[in-house]
Amino acid sequence: MAVINGSSRENGNTDALTQKALDGIQYTSFYLKKHKINPIDDQRHDVGGFDKVDDDYEELINQILQHDVLIFATPVYWYGMSGVMKNFVDRLSQSLRDEKLNFKERMSNKKAYVITVGGDSPRIKALSLIQQFQYIFDFLGTEFVGYLIGEANAPQDILSDPKSLGDALSFNKVLSKYTEE
Amino acid sequence: MAVINGSSRENGNTDALTQKALDGIQYTSFYLKKHKINPIDDQRHDVGGFDKVDDDYEELINQILQHDVLIFATPVYWYGMSGVMKNFVDRLSQSLRDEKLNFKERMSNKKAYVITVGGDSPRIKALSLIQQFQYIFDFLGTEFVGYLIGEANAPQDILSDPKSLGDALSFNKVLSKYTEE
Amino acid sequence: MAVINGSSRENGNTDALTQKALDGIQYTSFYLKKHKINPIDDQRHDVGGFDKVDDDYEELINQILQHDVLIFATPVYWYGMSGVMKNFVDRLSQSLRDEKLNFKERMSNKKAYVITVGGDSPRIKALSLIQQFQYIFDFLGTEFVGYLIGEANAPQDILSDPKSLGDALSFNKVLSKYTEE
Amino acid sequence: MAVINGSSRENGNTDALTQKALDGIQYTSFYLKKHKINPIDDQRHDVGGFDKVDDDYEELINQILQHDVLIFATPVYWYGMSGVMKNFVDRLSQSLRDEKLNFKERMSNKKAYVITVGGDSPRIKALSLIQQFQYIFDFLGTEFVGYLIGEANAPQDILSDPKSLGDALSFNKVLSKYTEE
Numbered sequence: 001m002a003v004i005n006g007s008s009r010e011n012g013n014t015d016a017l018t019q020k021a022l023d024g025i026q027y028t029s030f031y032l033k034k035h036k037i038n039p040i041d042d043q044r045h046d047v048g049g050f051d052k053v054d055d056d057y058e059e060l061i062n063q064i065l066q067h068d069v070l071i072f073a074t075p076v077y078w079y080g081m082s083g084v085m086k087n088f089v090d091r092l093s094q095s096l097r098d099e100k101l102n103f104k105e106r107m108s109n110k111k112a113y114v115i116t117v118g119g120d121s122p123r124i125k126a127l128s129l130i131q132q133f134q135y136i137f138d139f140l141g142t143e144f145v146g147y148l149i150g151e152a153n154a155p156q157d158i159l160s161d162p163k164s165l166g167d168a169l170s171f172n173k174v175l176s177k178y179t180e181e
Numbered sequence: 182m183a184v185i186n187g188s189s190r191e192n193g194n195t196d197a198l199t200q201k202a203l204d205g206i207q208y209t210s211f212y213l214k215k216h217k218i219n220p221i222d223d224q225r226h227d228v229g230g231f232d233k234v235d236d237d238y239e240e241l242i243n244q245i246l247q248h249d250v251l252i253f254a255t256p257v258y259w260y261g262m263s264g265v266m267k268n269f270v271d272r273l274s275q276s277l278r279d280e281k282l283n284f285k286e287r288m289s290n291k292k293a294y295v296i297t298v299g300g301d302s303p304r305i306k307a308l309s310l311i312q313q314f315q316y317i318f319d320f321l322g323t324e325f326v327g328y329l330i331g332e333a334n335a336p337q338d339i340l341s342d343p344k345s346l347g348d349a350l351s352f353n354k355v356l357s358k359y360t361e362e
Numbered sequence: 363m364a365v366i367n368g369s370s371r372e373n374g375n376t377d378a379l380t381q382k383a384l385d386g387i388q389y390t391s392f393y394l395k396k397h398k399i400n401p402i403d404d405q406r407h408d409v410g411g412f413d414k415v416d417d418d419y420e421e422l423i424n425q426i427l428q429h430d431v432l433i434f435a436t437p438v439y440w441y442g443m444s445g446v447m448k449n450f451v452d453r454l455s456q457s458l459r460d461e462k463l464n465f466k467e468r469m470s471n472k473k474a475y476v477i478t479v480g481g482d483s484p485r486i487k488a489l490s491l492i493q494q495f496q497y498i499f500d501f502l503g504t505e506f507v508g509y510l511i512g513e514a515n516a517p518q519d520i521l522s523d524p525k526s527l528g529d530a531l532s533f534n535k536v537l538s539k540y541t542e543e
Numbered sequence: 544m545a546v547i548n549g550s551s552r553e554n555g556n557t558d559a560l561t562q563k564a565l566d567g568i569q570y571t572s573f574y575l576k577k578h579k580i581n582p583i584d585d586q587r588h589d590v591g592g593f594d595k596v597d598d599d600y601e602e603l604i605n606q607i608l609q610h611d612v613l614i615f616a617t618p619v620y621w622y623g624m625s626g627v628m629k630n631f632v633d634r635l636s637q638s639l640r641d642e643k644l645n646f647k648e649r650m651s652n653k654k655a656y657v658i659t660v661g662g663d664s665p666r667i668k669a670l671s672l673i674q675q676f677q678y679i680f681d682f683l684g685t686e687f688v689g690y691l692i693g694e695a696n697a698p699q700d701i702l703s704d705p706k707s708l709g710d711a712l713s714f715n716k717v718l719s720k721y722t723e724e
Contacts, residue, residue: 008223039214039264042189042256045336075223079316080261083220083268090264123689124677125316127670128309134667135260135306146666146706154226163689166713174706304508305496308489315486327485327525344508344536351528370585395582401626404551404618407698437585441678442623445582445633449626487678490671497622497668517588 001027001178002067006074006085008033013117013152016159018073020168021115021148025175028067032084035060040090050094057091065103069111069178070142072133076118076126089136108141113175117150117158146174182208182359183248187255187266189214194298194333197340199254201349202296202329206356209248213265216241221271231275238272246284250292250359251323253314257299257307270317289322294356298331298339327355363389363540364429368436368447370395375479375514378521380435382530383477383510387537390429394446397422402452412456419453427465431473431540432504434495438480438488451498470503475537479526481515508536544570544721545610549617549628551576556660556695559702561616563711564658564691568718571610575627578603583633593637600634608646612654612721613685615676619661619669632679651684656718660707662696689717 003022007014010031035056043050064070074081081089095103114133118126130147137144148171150164158164184203188195191212216237224231245251255262262270276284295314299307311328318325329352331345339345365384369376372393397418405412426432436443443451457465476495480488492509499506510533512526520526546565550557553574578599586593607613617624624632638646657676661669673690680687691714693707701707 008221012223033220039268040189040258042193042258077221077223077271078267078273078320079313080267080270083264083271086259086261086267087220087264089261090258092259120316120320124673124687127674128312128316130667131309131670132260135301135309139259139301144667163713163717166716167710170706170709170713173709305492305506308493311486312489325486344532347532347535348529351525351532354528355525370583374585401576401630402551402620404555404620439583439585440629440632440635440682441675442629442632445626445630448621448623448629449582451623452620452626454621482678482682490674490678493671494622497663497671501621501663 001025001069001071001175002064003027003029003071003073004064004085004088005029005031006033006072006082006088007031008075008082008084012075012155013150013158014073014075014115016156017117017148017150017152017164017168018071018115020165021171022071022175023172025172025178027071030060030064032088037084037087037091039087040093042093044093044097049097053094057088057094061092061095065106068109069113071113071115073115076116076122076129079118079125080129080132081116092140104140110142111145112137112142113145114147115150115171116147117152117164119151119153122149122151146171182206182250182252182356183245184208184210184252184254185245185266185269186210186212187214187253187263187269188212189256189263189265193256193336194331194339195254195256195296197337198298198329198331198333198345198349199252199296201346202352203252203356204353206353206359208252211241211245213269218265218268218272220268221274223274225274225278230278234275238269238275242273242276246287249290250294252294252296254296257297257303257310260299260306261310261313262297273321285321291323292326293318293323294326295328296331297328298333298345300332300334303330303332327352363387363431363433363537364426365389365391365433365435366426366447366450367391367393368395368434368444368450369393370437370444370446374437374517375512375520376435376437376477378518379479379510379512379514379526379530380433380477382527383533384433384537385534387534387540389433392422392426394450399446399449399453401449402455404455406455406459411459415456419450419456423454423457427468430471431475433475433477435477438478438484438491441487442491442494443478466502472504473507474499474504475507476509477512478509479512479514479520481513484511484513508533544568544612544614544718545607546570546572546614546616547607547628547631548572548574549576549615549625549631550574551618551625551627555618555698556693556701557616557618557658559699560660560691560693560695560707560711561614561658563708564714565614565718566715568715568721570614573603573607575631580627580630580634582630583636585636587636587640592640596637600631600637604634604638608649611652612656614656614658616658619659619665619672622668623672623675624659647683653685654688655680655685656688657690658693658714659690660693660695660701662694665692665694689714
């Protein structure tokens with residue numbers, strides 16, 4: 001199980017909720033912010049395809065693809081995923097064009113979850129973000145099994161929101177069924 | 182009138198549709214890709230607020246704020262705005278905390294439009310992006326007057342899509358009523 | 363071409379916009395309000411299936427199924443389709459269970475459009491209605507080709523809204539390509 | 544606390560989930576199907592306003608308005624609320640015009656919840672229904688506090704879906720804080 005984390009700060013609410021949701025479960029964290037991931041140059045329609053990019057994306061996606069269950073954890077920034085997460089997602093287009101990677105087929109065998117935390121009525125206003133992830137996973141053939149929306153503002157607020165914690169517990173039960181290599 | 186353009190390549194479909202929609206209208210273009218805009222460090226809750234960032238964001242937002250009508254033009258990447266655009270939007274949080282900027286009040290006097298072009302059923306699958314922009318503008322108090330969704334895949338395809346062109350024409354009529362300083 | 367009209371009053375804004383959008387095009391109108399259509403009794407899981415219902419639904423759906431292009435025209439009531447239209451849509455479940463009707467296969471060969479008129483920011487707040495129709499048509503295998511959203515409040519207001527009329531004109535061009543038997 | 548139930552059959556999955564969610568809590572049920580509620584005649588713009596309608600709506604809304612917490616429980620039919628529920632909601636327009644009722648002010652002091660059960664990926668595909676309710680409650684000034692989405696198909700299936708039951712438990716904790724007159 002891999003957690004792909006788009007937070008801009010460690011130990012924030014997204015982290016805290018993710019840790020609650022994954023309590024007792026083994027997983028590998030990928031903090032996108034710690035890696036150099038350039039915005040995409042859209043070369044999908046260039047004859048030569050995408051140029052090689054001098055950053056960490058390719059190695060990162062190779063490591064992520066080792067895992068069967070992917071959890072996308074992102075704060076809700078301006079009613080969407082963080083820019084750091086979005087730059088990572090945009091680069092998936094490059095993996096799609098990388099024939100030797102066999103990207104889409106590998107993604108179609110994985111299960112995905114989303115964990116997101118926002119401050120402004122996220123259980124309503126983050127629904128378009130959930131919808132966006134659904135389209136992303138539909139395109140990739142990845143099963144979007146479930147999502148967890150937490151509500152918090154100031155750091156560590158999430159730990160005092162009973163609804164978020166209750167839902168994290170319910171989420172934890174669902175995730176506990178995976179026992180990974 | 183300002184066009185805030187989140188395309189990763191110039192002369193793509195988003196550009197082409199934007200130019201059609203703004204034909205005969207005076208405006209200033211801001212290509213985000215040409216500027217250095219770092220992802221946000223979320224310091225909203227830090228005692229000292231946001232650190233000064235060594236990039237082009239601050240100058241850019243100052244220029245954009247000179248305009249009364251803002252047009253956000255972005256390709257649909259993975260069913261959302263481009264990562265370049267998202268990083269820019271995320272940084273608005275910094276402007277919100279900048280007391281001398283008077284950001285929210287100034288934004289509340291502006292009108293906003295969105296132009297977006299996608300390849301995979303954007304008139305349905307980009308609706309969550311439109312919804313996201315609605316939340317953004319609601320938060321800022323900016324009037325979200327209208328949007329234009331185009332459909333295209335390969336470069337310049339947009340110019341052969343009669344529905345996109347028809348809608349651009351209708352959009353052009355609406356925008357023509359603005360005569361800027 | 364068939365127009366399935368869920369208005370509660372004739373000659374309202376939905377009618378007026380539909381007539382503009384279909385100007386010069388031959389079509390058959392079905393005013394749901396003029397027919398007796400009971401709410402569904404959910405007998406999908408009953409051993410004997412659905413009981414025969416003493417109303418006009420069955421004859422109506424048989425007539426509608428004669429047409430290749432279906433236009434669902436409904437006012438936006440409380441951010442959704444009208445109750446009259448919803449009762450009709452709910453009854454489609456009954457047609458699905460009617461083996462001799464071959465309903466789903468026939469629907470999968472049709473094209474669908476939606477025309478809707480609302481008073482409270484329908485170009486944003488009716489998008490969940492458009493999404494709902496997308497799910498409906500996806501389920502039936504019907505191609506959802508396009509939609510037209512008009513904005514109006516008092517009767518006949520629609521005729522003085524330039525954006526609605528401009529979009530109706532663009533819609534009319536798209537629909538003009540159909541010439542029905 | 545009042546449950547406004549739009550199911551077409553008693554003892555279905557919507558009922559079962561609602562009972563789980565409200566276990567140990569005192570409430571009054573209103574089964575819309577058992578009452579005669581006509582579709583609305585849209586007379587909002589008639590000089591004389593709405594005609595008196597010979598059905599149960601007016602008495603029903605008077606009883607419902609006695610309660611401070613309203614729970615709208617509906618199956619997901621065709622990705623929306625049931626037609627029976629929609630006809631009831633449409634009639635709220637009539638209450639809005641009824642000056643002596645003081646409808647909007649009374650609704651603005653209430654809290655609302657939604658419980659819904661669907662068979663086709665409701666945690667994604669019923670989100671437009673949740674959005675629709677948000678718009679409805681926004682318009683009325685009613686606080687939309689939370690929602691519960693269950694997944695089930697055949698009758699009583701809901702009782703074997705651990706995710707639905709876990710969420711119902713979490714929902715129950717939230718609702719338990721209300722102790723009504």
